[in-house]
Amino acid sequence: MLKRKAATILVEAGRLDEAIPLALQAEDWGLAGKLILSRAESVLAQGGRATFIDWCGRLPEALMNGWHFYWLGVAHVPDDVAAERWLAKAWQAFGEADDPRGLCLTVSRAVLVKTASWRTYEGLSVWTRRAFELIQRGLPELPAEEAMLVRIGMMRALNFAEDYYRSSPAGQALETDLLERLTRNAGQDPSGLRLLASETLIDLSASTMRADLFAKAVDSVIDDLGDKDVLPWILGMWLVAFGAESGRYFPYKRRNFPYPSSEAALRAAIAIGEREALKSVEFGGLYHLQMQMKVRNDFAEFHQVVGRLAEIGDSRFTTQVAVVADCHAALHARQGDFTAAYRDCERFMAAIEAANEPMVERWPHYITKFQVLLADRKPREAAMLLGELLPRLDGGAHKRSEICILAAGALESLWDDDPHYGDRLKAFLEALREISWPMVLLNVPELLGELLGDALERGIEPELCRSLIRERRLGVPQRRPAAWPWPLKVHALGGFRLELDGEPLPLGAKPPTKALDILRVLAISKDNTCSMETLQDWLWPDLDGDQARAACEQALHRLRKLLGRTDLIAQREGKLRLASDRVWVDLADWDARLKAVATANGGALRLDVEALFLAFPGPLFVHERTSSWSLAASERVRRDLIDLGLRIGQRMEATGNADQARSVYLRVLDFYPDAGPICKALIKERLSRRDFEGAVDDYARYERALRAAGEGGPAAEIRALVDPHLARQAR
Incomplete structure (x- = not known):
């Protein structure tokens, strides 16, 4: 009796938190139950979860009502399993009591807990169906904060439900209502609720690909992010949602925004x-x-992050099992361990099936398996995987899956040498431009780079390609296409010139000769690498060691200043080299393409040979002074073009295309007029048609070219071809 009386006195004095333990000790369950409910919201908002749970734990469950169960569910939010258990009891109790307010709040809390848990979505569909039924009936009038919470939970339920629910008139009205409340009622709702509302709309913007909705959802809560009263889990989950969608779909920059990047938000x-x-x-x-990390093509920390995920992941919960297996599949595919990668795929597919996860959560795992198949060069199987999934998808997921299928088709054509490759590549990139999805082929950046490089070579969507290469920081494809957005391009054939970031680099009226000679030497050196000692011997032969070293360092400094950046030329272990991932050299490109067609057979490859021949820009360092260090490289280029011209011309002659062969030989002579083997081929072709006068004319041109070059007389074997006809002309 004394404890009951003391509890009553404390209640009258407004000291409810002190009254509750006394009422519980007195076993005055009615008073204790009423007092606990009167303090539930305030105590939990102040972080008193343990206190509230202890109070309720001393109250017989048989004497609890739906509101006790509801607030116990709220108190257990960090433990979604326990929270759902109490909320399920609340749902039953409110249903028996026909309490629409309690039903709406319970569903909203349950959905928020289930969708934020990263443990399992098993059972979520039950709550989303309940939510939609309540929305269809019409939501009851509620106090302002409760109305806000219910709309957040209901909208989140529709995000995870079938598209029919979200696109229904009731669903669209709910979205409009929530957005208006968020954008127009700043300061009227608690920051925690506003961040929950913003997070829900951020998720919706990603699933519907609406950048405007994302911007509004974030713009509206910038001030709320600094509110010290916001619970850590609410701020943390908002940062996760913002970081995820800003990084994937909607880059976000605002003055005074506290997080400079999506990655900064995630690390916070x-x-x-x-x-x-x-x-x-x-x-x-x-x-x-x-x-x-995958978006920016930086895998330096990838292994460690995946390891930490596996460390804190709980094998009892299917969502976490699926996520960890998904990350391991990407990691193993990159390492080329496809046995392990497919085992990972089986693991996450089984997990999402066991949990009966909603399609919005299943789809990313299908995309991971699709990319494992692509990495294993199985594009047809990859396309079939997503093709079978398409009827179950809607909105952004449906469009992105179609993009992936087009990418698989393009890769299949590429690997099969399909003549329709260009058409498939164009279809893929045109569709990609329509939806602006920079995260396409996220786990296989090398394959994306290959497609974009080929597209640039063909003039397909060049702006989109360059934008993706820049945003994803893609590495240079193995083929090193000339059209790739190289920071520096060095042209040594047909005249020395430079391009910096796609624009010609003006060298001025008095270019720094020695500085540019360093580039010239590197351009003609094997692997674009030259020892400092050799460089100094070639460019400063008259200076002793220390003087040559000092002159070289000064010239190198001037070169880097001219280029405006220091990462284009690397100096290490006594060697200087051009950065292969940043610098393209036309001579190296010519050599690589020449090697690729050296054994060309078949119609398509024959066309590649002829295209290479016609694309030849000109002799090495033409119109520039001759240097002893460049003579060997110049002679090699000359010899290679002559050999290529002979190969093409002789094949044309063999197939009866004498006129075309002659045009090939004459093109070689445009570059190298004194090329004896070409002149010989021309004369022999004339003689084969008994055009003796023409043969003599070709020989006369050859003699003039030799004299102009200051060389000796014609080769004896070439002279012998026309001797009889020269004698006849003399008579």
């Missing part, structure tokens, strides 16, 4: 998760951080 979320022991926040941040 991870820090909150570690500090507050919120594993779902840390797990979400890590998952999307590894996605960001």
Whole structure:
């Protein structure tokens, strides 16, 4: 009696938190139950989860009502399993009591807990169906904050439900209502609720590919991000959602925004998760951080991040099992271990099936398996995987899957040497431009780079290709296409010139000769690498060691200043080299293409040979002074073009195309007028048609070219071909 009386006195004095323990000790369950409910929201908002759970734990469950169960569910939010257990009891109790307010709040809380847990989506569909039924009936009038919470939960339910629910008139009205409340009622709702609303709309913007919705959802809560009263898990989950979608789809920059990049937001979320022991926040941040690493083609920390995900992941929960297996599949595919990668795919497919996850959560795993198949050069199987999935998809996921199927078709054509490759490549990139999805082929950046390089060579969507290459920081394809957006292009054939970031680099009226000679030497050197000692001997032969070294360093400094950056030329272990991932040299490109067609057979390859011949820009360093260090390279280029011209011309002669053969020989002579083997081929072709006068004319041109070059007389074997006809002309 004394404890009951003391509890009553404390209640009258407004000291409810002190009254509750006394009422519980007195076993005055009615008073204790009423007091607990009157303090539930305030105590939980102040972080008193443990206190509230202890109070309810001393109250007989048989004497609890739906609101006790509801607030116990809210108190257990960090543990979604326990939270759902209490909320399920609340749903039953409110249903028996026909309490629409309680039903709406319970569904909203349950959906928020299930979708933020990173543990399992098993059972989520039950709650989303309940939510839609309540929306269809019409939501009851509620106090302002409760109305906000219910709309957030209901909208989140529709995000994870079938598209029919979201696109229904009731669903669209709910979205409009929530957005208006968020954008127009700043300061009227608590920051925590506003961040929850923003997070929900951010998720919706990604699934519907609406950049305007994303911007509004983020712009509206910038001030709320600094509110110290926001619970850590709410801020952490908002940062995960923002970091994920900003990095994947909607880059976001605003003055005074506290996070300079999507990655910064994710790392802040991870820090909150570690500090507050919120594993779902840390797990979400890590998952999307590894996605960001793949976006920028930086795999330096990828292994460590995936390792941490596996470390904190809980094998009891299917969502986390699926996520960890998904990351391992990407990692193993990159390592070329496809046995392990396919095993990972089986693991995450089984997990999402066991949990009966909604399609919005299944789709990324299908995309991972699709990319494993592509990495294993199985484009047809990859396309079939997504093709079978298409009828079950809607919105952005449907469009992105169609893009992936087009990419697989383009790769199949490329690898099969299909003549329709260009058409398929064009279809892929045109469709990609329509939806602007920079994360396409995220796990296989090398394959994307190959497609974009080929597209640039063909003039297909060049702006899109360059934008993707820049945004994804893609590495240069193995074929090193000339059309790739190289920071520096060095042209040594047909005249020395430079292009910096796609624009001609003006060298001025008095170009730094020695500095540019360094580039010339590197351009003609094997692997574009030259020892410092050789460089100094070639360019400063009259200076002793120390003087040559000093002159070389000065010239190198002037060259780097001219180029405006220091990462184009590397100096290491006594050698100087051009950065292969940043510098393209036309001579190296010519050599590589010449080697590729050296054994060309068949019609398509024959066309490649002829295209290479016609694309020859001109002799090495033409119109420039001759240097002893460039003579060997110049002679090699000359010899290679002559050999190529003979090969093409002789094949044309053999197939009865004498006129075309002659045009090939004459093109070689345009570059090298004194090329004896070509002159010989021309004369022999004339003689084969008994055009003796023409043969003599060709020989006369050969003699003039030799005299102009200051060389000796004609080769005896060439003179012998026309001797009889020269004698006849003399008579």
